[in-house]
Amino acid sequence: MASLRSMFTKSSRIITAIKQQTNVIYIRRTLLGPRLPLCRRVDGRFLEFLRQSSSTTVNAGKGEDSFLKWFLLLIPATTFGLGTWQVRRRQWKLQLIDDMTRLTTKEPISLPLDPLELKNLEYRRVKVRGRYDHSKELYILPRSPVDPEKEAREAGRLSSSTESGANVITPFYCTDLGITILVNRGYVPKQKIRxxxxxxxxxxxxxxVVGVVRLTEVRKPFVPNNDVQKNRWHYRDLEAMSQVTGTETIFIDADFGSTVPGGPVGGQTRITLRNEHMQYIVTWWVKNCTEKSRSYSCFRL
Incomplete structure (x- = not known):
């Protein structure tokens, strides 16, 4: 009898606990009822709400999939447009390089003294007459010899030449103008710098001397600062160079025809325009093909 009473007591406790839990659930759902009209009672309507929620979730998932597919299709269209834009940029850059190259081969004009006029004459050939002051040479280094055709084809890239030396910059007194300017006489190998x-x-x-007008340079990233004390120049700073040599801030690159036997080799004008658009074209169009494949795979899924 004792065991039966114990079992009956345990059963009563379990039934009471279930009723209490059921009341809690019912009360909670009843309180949520005003906020969720389809869930006022624990009956069929609650199940309908679940079905409606499930269908809404499925529709929302389909909408997200559709958006993702169209977004993936937009990516190759964008990369194709960027590649086409780079084609036009490359054509423009090549034309600009050709124009600048033609300036370096035009008939030379007399060197003007107006600074404003000189600013508009970079890469223009000019002619001067006078004498050099070899006691005040400056050296821009390291430099490799210029191949004009290669410079036009690969402007702005690092030279692949293993030969290294310097450009010799010499003050030049123009007897016809009465001023002293700076002339880049040209390239010398390392063992001929002194x-x-x-x-x-x-x-x-x-x-x-016939040469090409050059303007001052701004130091590029990773280029060392000029060392005035050691006479090691890494970029063309006309203000500093003119102060050291006592010349005007006028600088020309002597052309190849101004080369003398045993002296620096003239014609060291670099047309420094970056021309890497072909690399960008290939990059964007390869990405375009890759993204197209991904987009088509997505649409097939």
């Missing part, structure tokens, strides 16, 4: 190793090329007396 003047005593190339005395034959240290021309004396008056000479005619």
């Amino acid at each position: 003047p005593e190793t190339r005395m034959k090329g240290q021309v004396e007396g008056e000479v005619d």
Whole structure:
């Protein structure tokens, strides 16, 4: 009898606990009823709400899939447009390089003294007559010899030449103008940088020089600062160079025809325009093909 009573007591407790839990659930759902009209009672209507919610979730999922597919289709269209834009940019850059190259081959004009006029004449050929002051040479280094055709084809890229040397910058007194300017006489290899190793090329007396007008440079990233004390120049700073040599802030690159035996090799004008658009074209169009494949795969799913 004791065991039966114990079992009956346990059963009563379980039934009471279930009723209490049921009341709690019912009360909670009843309180949520005003907020969820389809869930006022625990009956069929609640199940209908669940069905409606499930269908809404499915429809929302389909909408998200559709949006994702169209978004993936937009990516290859964008990359194709960017690649086409780079084609036009490359054509424009090549034309600009051709125009600048033609300026370096035009008939030379007399060197103007108006600073405003000079600013509009970069890469223009000019002619001067005078004499060099070899005692105040400056050296821009390291430099490799310029191949004009290669410079036009690969402008702005790092040179693949393993030969290294310097450009010799020499003050030049223009006897016809009464001013002293800076002339980049040209390239010398590393073992010929010191003047005593190339005395034959240290021309004396008056000479005619044809050169290309160059403007001052801004130091590029990763290019070292100029070391004035050691006479090691890494970029063309006309203000600093003119202060050291006592010249005007006028700079020309002597052309190849101004080269003298045993002296620096002229014609070291670099047309420094970055021309990497072909790489961008390939990059964007390869991405375009990749994204197209992904988009088509997505649409097939």
